[in-house]
Amino acid sequence: MTDPRSASASPPTSADVARRAGVSRATVSYVLNGAESSARISEATRARVHAAADALGYVPHAAARALRAGASRMVLMSAPHVPAGPLYARFAHEAQSALRLLGYTVAHVAAGAAGDTGIPGVTGIPGVTGDDGGTGASGNEDGTSVDVRAWAELRPAAAVALPPTVLTPADVTLLKRAGTRAVITVGPPRVAGAHSLTMDQREVGSAAVAHLVERGRRRVGVVVPAEPGLDAFARPRLAGAHAAVAEGSGGGADVRMTPLPLALTEESAAALAARWPALGLDAVFAYNDEYAVLLLRALQDAGVRVPEDVAVIGADDLLAARLTRPRLSSVRVEHASGADFAAYVDELVRSPGARPRRRRAMTVSVTARDST
Amino acid sequence: MTDPRSASASPPTSADVARRAGVSRATVSYVLNGAESSARISEATRARVHAAADALGYVPHAAARALRAGASRMVLMSAPHVPAGPLYARFAHEAQSALRLLGYTVAHVAAGAAGDTGIPGVTGIPGVTGDDGGTGASGNEDGTSVDVRAWAELRPAAAVALPPTVLTPADVTLLKRAGTRAVITVGPPRVAGAHSLTMDQREVGSAAVAHLVERGRRRVGVVVPAEPGLDAFARPRLAGAHAAVAEGSGGGADVRMTPLPLALTEESAAALAARWPALGLDAVFAYNDEYAVLLLRALQDAGVRVPEDVAVIGADDLLAARLTRPRLSSVRVEHASGADFAAYVDELVRSPGARPRRRRAMTVSVTARDST
């Protein structure tokens, strides 16, 4: 059945290496883990062990190692369902690299969409939803979601929930119960018991509206994505916009705000532009530069002048903002570096006793161009 | 030192569950794995076990399970360093979801950039680069890169290398030696011993050039990204463009081709546009719609008319292509669905004896708009 040429019986173990080198398994372990301090092995023996390991293509079994060690050095990060923006991807990538430099193995795992197989395990049969009703998977309180169980099974050193992933307090409890030393949520929805890195998207909305008000605009539309997946990012930005006018930051408190749902299609934008005159707005803050560019184009096609009739500001300062005419003003988001984040995670893993803290990790600034 | 309230001593094991339910550990295992067929446990006992497990918040230890089982159901996919386009992200996400429905645990792991700690293990100390010189990590032949070792340590059921990740034959050998049942590379660079899912980017270049030639253009520029990270995608597209003219597809063989490096900045685009008249081109194929939009804007600013003076075509059919004036023609890429891919992986895992095959998984078509 199996091809005898390529796939030999089973992966080599440290016992195989020991046999080949003519030493004990303990010696192999000492040599390969480079523990200078704990044992003294002669140079000749070391060489023999290394040679044997290389010849056999020996690679230690991570599962066995983690089992013995009790604590693994794995960091789990939730991967977003919806392809998020480039900054987001950059942050995730930076964090990953920095953590790896600190000796962690980083894995991005999907944050389970709704309705998948109730069997998270290794030997589960895909088609079966579980005959024992809700007793097995649904957990104790208000529904520990199944993906968190999968996370807990891996016994990670740290778990990082990136938006739009949300963790319930029950999730956090389960993870901590499974030995996770640091549970970190990124974003404003704070969860009891978890550390959090606040990247408060509300500040983006506040900064945008403050900028518009400062320029004398008073009737502000706010474009919110019609796509459901982006809610986790969009809602805080809208909330921030509202907060800014409530505080009356900058100018008078006579600012009016109108939410404008918009899908990422030309049709949707054209429809919005068609009813523009009836809205009576003199400024608009779009969730994103992508939405802003889309709307800007539709407005211009409909004869609305920017910035004379209406000021437009986007967010995230994407390249696209610089390619429109007029060039698009944008809220620039500068987030913590991946190295900082990694250091924070590492600190938490080392001293898990510390009570949950919050840390700000984002600064925003307005890049003013020609559209406002 | 540790907070006695939140983090109790150690995660509960199946032995704890057994003690609490007043049964043996074997019974717990039978009940929790739902093995109807293998053992007969009374309903009352089953209920007691489930209750105990829920009360304790018991979650099985994946490492121990994998160790015992020998083979895990984990699929490793390489995560690109550079944030690739939205289609790419979509494919990766689709594949992940589909695999999870088949009962696999999918993890994206970074495909190690150059120069990191030589210590892949669990107990490695981050700062130390390894005192034993090159003997330990560098492997046997031409440098098995360290990240592949990390992959092999996890003993995945399957490993998927997405571009720009490349696997050497030595890498493939190492993985197979570690028990990986399916090693799959995606993209044209075929590797001996590995299965591959060819998503041949050359077809994109061929289709674009064929379209331009069909419209009567003869002197074609090809924009290639100056960013090094995109080489894996860009080079094949350029090669495909060359191949198209070599074959003389469509029109005469008198087509001339000029590569045009371009960075994703306004300055770079302006510089290229400035020397445009000297190039004497009547058409341009850009690696990507992003680059195409950037160049289009720069050309228009420099007084070059599109499509009268020069035809412009991009690729990937992004939203941005529809927002320019004139609207941008683009090569649309339709890749295999995530479900298909997952089924392929599953098939390979089940019967690893099959000799490496190749499978096409991409179709391209030209969406003609106003810029050509």
Added chain:
DNA sequence: CGCGCCTGGTGACACGTGTCACTGACACGT
């Protein structure tokens, strides 16, 4: 009673690793 069958469950082993405690062998100082 002896024997076999079924129900409901348990004891023990193996998976591969890291590390503590220990062992010979040899040198040295008194």
Added chain:
DNA sequence: ACGTGTCAGTGACACGTGTCACCAGGCGCG
């Protein structure tokens, strides 16, 4: 000769799980 110390290395256990082989007791049947 004896205690002490160092060198080079080994034996054995524990980590948590899945599963094979076995067992106690009840019951039917000859």
